[in-house]
Amino acid sequence: MALDKIDRKILTLLQKDATMPVAEIGRKVGLSTTPCWRRIQKMEEDGVIQRRVAILDPAKVNVGVTVFVSVKTNEHNEGWMRKFSGVIDEFPEVVEFYRMSGDVDYLMRVVVPDIQAYDAFYKRLISKINLTDVSSAFAMGQIKYTTALPLDFAIVVDDEK
Template sequence: MELDRVDKKLLQLLQLDGTLSLAELAETVNLTTTPCWKRLKRMEENGIISKRVALLDPEKLGLSFTAFVQVKTSDHSHEWYRKFVEIISEYTEVMEFYRMAGEYDYMMKVLVADMKQFDLFYKRLVNSIDGLTNVTSTFAMEPLKYTTALPIS
């Protein structure tokens, strides 16, 4: 799907404030509400807008401990991969999960309250999955940049 200047502007606006009304969006991009709604609907149907959510402040919810967990495995079979993804997907502490190229096979961003909670997560992780050969964790000292807005140009 080709995006024109107006589509891109709508996406930028929604990324900054998902609570903007249809009327506010339409006015900002110089459209009436019906064509604006049709553009948004088309982008939703094409999967460009995948969902609309509220972003929460983890600190205010007592989730101030961020760990990056890197994993190496000795098993690269499809069956092991499928099971690993299924297990990790159930861990609510895992905010992001990637298959990597390079020294480690997988990386996770884990968000918990403190080191004690991370230790519980870590023990659960290493005891629930066979074939892990190395699990290394690093801890964030201070968040310097965080955004959910994609760089649309």
């Protein structure tokens, strides 16, 4: 979907605070409330805006340890991939899950309270599916974290009509 400059401004504001009232968003982008709301609805219908969520403080909900888990497997077929994905769906500790290129087949970001909780997660994981190699790296500190996507690369329509 092509976006114009106003759409990009709206998305920038929503990525910072999805609870911002539509009237305020409209005022900041130079639109009245109704046209601004229509644009937001259109971006939701088109799937540009997938959902609006609350971002929690991991430490305050007792999942302050982040573990990056690299998985290698000897199974490289659609059936096994679907099975593995289904297994991972059972683990709320896995907050991100990717199929990778290169030496690692899959990469997960896992959040847990402590190393013992990670060990319990690991034992449950390997009891549900056969993996060739699992390597874990514990994050020592978070340097940058954002859920905001860069909008500089969005396809922009010429809005000077």
